[in-house]
Amino acid sequence: MSKSIKERLDPIFKPQSVAVIGASNTPGKWGYDTMLCILRRSLFRGTVYPVNPREENVLGIKAYKSVTEIPGPVDLAVIVVNSNFVVDVFRQCIEKKVGGAVIITAGFAEIGAEGAALQRQLAELSVQSDIPFVGPNCMGIWTSAVGLNLCFAKMVRPGPIAFISQSGTMGDYLFDMSQAKKYGFAKFISSGNQASLDVSDYLEYMADDEDTRVVVLYLEGVKDGRRFLEAAKKVTKKKPVLVYKIGQTEEGARAASTHTASLTGSSDLFMAACRQAGVLVCDNMLDMFDYAEALGHQPLPKGNRIGVASGGGGFCVVSAEACSKAGLKVPILEEETQKQMMEHLFDFSPKPSNPVDLIARKGHLAYARVIDILAQQDDIDGLIIMPPYGQFNRKLPPRDMKDLVDCCSIISDIPKKYGKPVLAFAMRSYSETAMYEILKRGNIPFFESPETCANAMAALAFFGKHQGEKRP
Numbered sequence: 001m002s003k004s005i006k007e008r009l010d011p012i013f014k015p016q017s018v019a020v021i022g023a024s025n026t027p028g029k030w031g032y033d034t035m036l037c038i039l040r041r042s043l044f045r046g047t048v049y050p051v052n053p054r055e056e057n058v059l060g061i062k063a064y065k066s067v068t069e070i071p072g073p074v075d076l077a078v079i080v081v082n083s084n085f086v087v088d089v090f091r092q093c094i095e096k097k098v099g100g101a102v103i104i105t106a107g108f109a110e111i112g113a114e115g116a117a118l119q120r121q122l123a124e125l126s127v128q129s130d131i132p133f134v135g136p137n138c139m140g141i142w143t144s145a146v147g148l149n150l151c152f153a154k155m156v157r158p159g160p161i162a163f164i165s166q167s168g169t170m171g172d173y174l175f176d177m178s179q180a181k182k183y184g185f186a187k188f189i190s191s192g193n194q195a196s197l198d199v200s201d202y203l204e205y206m207a208d209d210e211d212t213r214v215v216v217l218y219l220e221g222v223k224d225g226r227r228f229l230e231a232a233k234k235v236t237k238k239k240p241v242l243v244y245k246i247g248q249t250e251e252g253a254r255a256a257s258t259h260t261a262s263l264t265g266s267s268d269l270f271m272a273a274c275r276q277a278g279v280l281v282c283d284n285m286l287d288m289f290d291y292a293e294a295l296g297h298q299p300l301p302k303g304n305r306i307g308v309a310s311g312g313g314g315f316c317v318v319s320a321e322a323c324s325k326a327g328l329k330v331p332i333l334e335e336e337t338q339k340q341m342m343e344h345l346f347d348f349s350p351k352p353s354n355p356v357d358l359i360a361r362k363g364h365l366a367y368a369r370v371i372d373i374l375a376q377q378d379d380i381d382g383l384i385i386m387p388p389y390g391q392f393n394r395k396l397p398p399r400d401m402k403d404l405v406d407c408c409s410i411i412s413d414i415p416k417k418y419g420k421p422v423l424a425f426a427m428r429s430y431s432e433t434a435m436y437e438i439l440k441r442g443n444i445p446f447f448e449s450p451e452t453c454a455n456a457m458a459a460l461a462f463f464g465k466h467q468g469e470k471r472p
Contacts, residue, residue, distance in 0.1 A: 008132050009197070009205045011099025013143045013187065015075035016046040019067050019098070021089050022080035022105075023050030023058040030080040030104060034140070034150055035059050041155055043147025047072060067096045075099040078140070078150060083107030086136065087121050094129040102150060103135035109193050110137055119195045126196040138192030139168030142185060144211050151190065152176075159184015160213035160296030161289070164202050166191050166220045174218065178289045182431070184296075186211035198223055203231040207238055214295040216288055217243040225270065229277045236278035240295045240463040243274060244285050278466040280459055290445075290452050291459035297443035298421035300464035301381035304328045306457060307374040308355035310386035311367070315425065315450060316355030319384050322454035328461065330354055331379050341370045354380075364388055364403040368410035375414045375422075382421040382460065383414070384453045387446075392434055408435045412442030421460050423453045 018038065024031030035058055038048055049072075050058035053065040064070050067077060067089070077098045079089055083105050093101055108119040119136065126133055134141060140150030144158040151172065157179055165171030168190040175188055186209065189202055199222060206212045215235060222228045235241050245267065271281050282288040306328045308319045320330045333341075333354045341352040344367075349360035356374060361367045367388050375383055388411070390404045414422050424446045430436050431446065439446075447453050 003130065005201065005204045006208065008130075009100065009201070011075040012102065012132070012134065012141070013205070013209075014145045015099065015148065016146075017049065017072060017074050018044070018046060018076045018078060018148070019049040019051055019064075019070060019074045020058075020078045020080065021051040021067055021093075023052050023055070023063060025055060025058055031058075034078060034080055034104070035061075037140075037149045037151060037153075041152060042149040043155075044149070046075075046146060046148075049074065067092050067098070070096065073097075077101040079103045079105060079136075081105060083115065083118060083136075087118060087125070090122055090125055090131075090133075094125065094131060098131060100131060101133035102138070102140055103133050103192075103195075104138055104140055104150075105135070106137040108136045108195070119193060123195045132201070133196045134189060135192040136195060137168075139172055139190035141190065142188040144186045151188070154179075156188075157182065157184040158211075159186065160211070161185050161216055161292045162187035162189075162202075162206050162209065162212040162214070163216045163218075164189045164191055164199055165218040166194070166199070167218060168192065170218060174285055174289065177286060178293075181289070181293070183289060183293050186213075194223065200224065200227045200231040203228070203235050203241070207231075207235045213239055213297075214292045215239065215241045216292050217241065217245075218285070219243055219245045222270075225273070229273050232274065232277040232279050236463070236466060240292075240459075241279045242282055242288050242292055242295075242459070243279050244282050244288050245270065245274075278463070280462050287452070287455060290447060291456050293445045294421065294423055294456040294460055295463065297445055298415055298423070298460060299419050300467060301421055301457075301461050302464060302468065303381040304458070304461040304465075305331050305379055305381045306454075307333075307377065307380040307383045308385070309358060309371050309374055309383065310355065310425075311358050311361070311389065312386070313350065313357045313359060315386050316357050319425070319450040319454065320355050322451045323384070323457070325451075326454040326458040328454060328458055333374075333377065337373065337377060340373050344369050364390060364400070364407040365410075368407040372410055372414065375418045375420055380420070381464075382423070382457055384423050384425070384450070384457060385411070387411070387424045387426055387430065387439055387444075388435060389430075390435065404435065405438060408438035409441075412439045412444060415442050415444070421457065423447065423457055425450050425453050 022031040023035050049070045050063040052063045055063045077093045109116040206215050310316050346360040350357040388407045422444050
């Protein structure tokens with residue numbers, strides 16, 4: 001009986017023991033950096049076995065001459081030896097009956113016929129032994145399930161995003177940029193040449209991965225377009241999938257073919273098929289992660305009708321314009337709703353028709369109560385807001401401090417209370433405030449422009465519509 005995708009890939013993403021074949025004490029070598037990642041930049045608490053025939057110890061841990069000499073079971077083998085030795089090393093992994101492998105080594109199909117021949121041998125061995133592997137020619141993986149880091153120079157923030165990248169360096173860059181924004185990840189997979197496992201296998205696994213809420217893809221090409229789309233359809237029934245696809249131009253397609261030996265195929269047909277499968281195709285790599293942050297933390301809206309609220313009119317104007325350009329609606333509120341809101345505003349306040357300008361609110365609690373009223377409306381599916389501003393200092397009366405805390409608490413409860421997404425626009429320095437920490441209890445994403453808020457909300461609406469269509 002064949003194994004399920006979970007049984008095949010769990011040794012890679014949930015290993016309890018890892019062998020690093022090619023582990024080294026020499027700084028600058030992949031075997032050294034990989035060991036350093038596991039030992040000092042991970043939260044991995046499993047067993048680590050360095051393998052190096054010329055070393056007694058690697059970074060203070062007993063080394064073995066071969067993976068076959070390791071006394072205990074090995075779930076995951078990480079291979080960082082020269083490409084000429086990889087096939088023999090993989091045969092040893094088969095003898096040891098490892099669960100899976102990550103082959104970081106380059107020098108395979110991406111360099112020409114000789115490397116392609118080696119890669120075919122690896123692929124055949126993988127099929128014969130039923131031992132899957134990531135790579136070759138990849139940067140490695142990160143998995144929050146066991147806190148294992150094989151590729152990054154610093155600790156990784158756990159979170160709901162799974163990121164699959166066919167480029168190691170591009171993936172590393174995008175990952176680093178996203179970490180700088182405090183986005184968290186469940187998985188990172190540098191898929192490399194995909195000689196054994198490919199993006200379709202990873203998608204199929206992510207469909208039921210409890211740590212993953214949204215999947216992000218950087219693609220240069222796919223082996224089997226039909227299988228990829230079938231896997232994507234399976235995932236988008238449960239969680240969002242976003243893709244940035246290279247090869248949309250002749251120059252990009254040519255570069256992709258020499259990078260990871262990818263076949264890009266017809267870009268227009270691929271993009272159209274992605275949209276049919278419920279995959280959101282993104283034109284900007286960095287924006288894609290902003291959308292993923294919103295999708296990973298907020299409920300999906302039932303429609304595209306958005307309420308906008310701010311402590312200043314400029315944000316209201318720009319946000320309304322951005323929503324319209326993103327295909328969202330900003331409906332005018334009913335007169336009765338506006339009357340309710342005016343109870344919390346001074347008489348000289350601008351009319352709260354939507355967008356709602358709260359420049360003349362009656363204090364911090366009034367700010368939150370108007371936003372809460374906005375969230376209650378049946379014709380509002382999601383909210384874009386400027387969060388409350390204020391300062392905690394020794395001159396501020398205790399009641400004002402409490403009102404500011406309560407204001408943030410009311411807003412942070414909205415997504416769960418009403419099942420509607422809330423996205424916030426704020427300057428980067430806002431993340432250093434106490435208000436930010438309180439609002440983050442509701443997992444409210446923060447972005448640096450109203451346009452990003454609007455586009456991220458449009459992504460939420462896209463998947464809300466798709467999953468709504470899939471409901472019985």
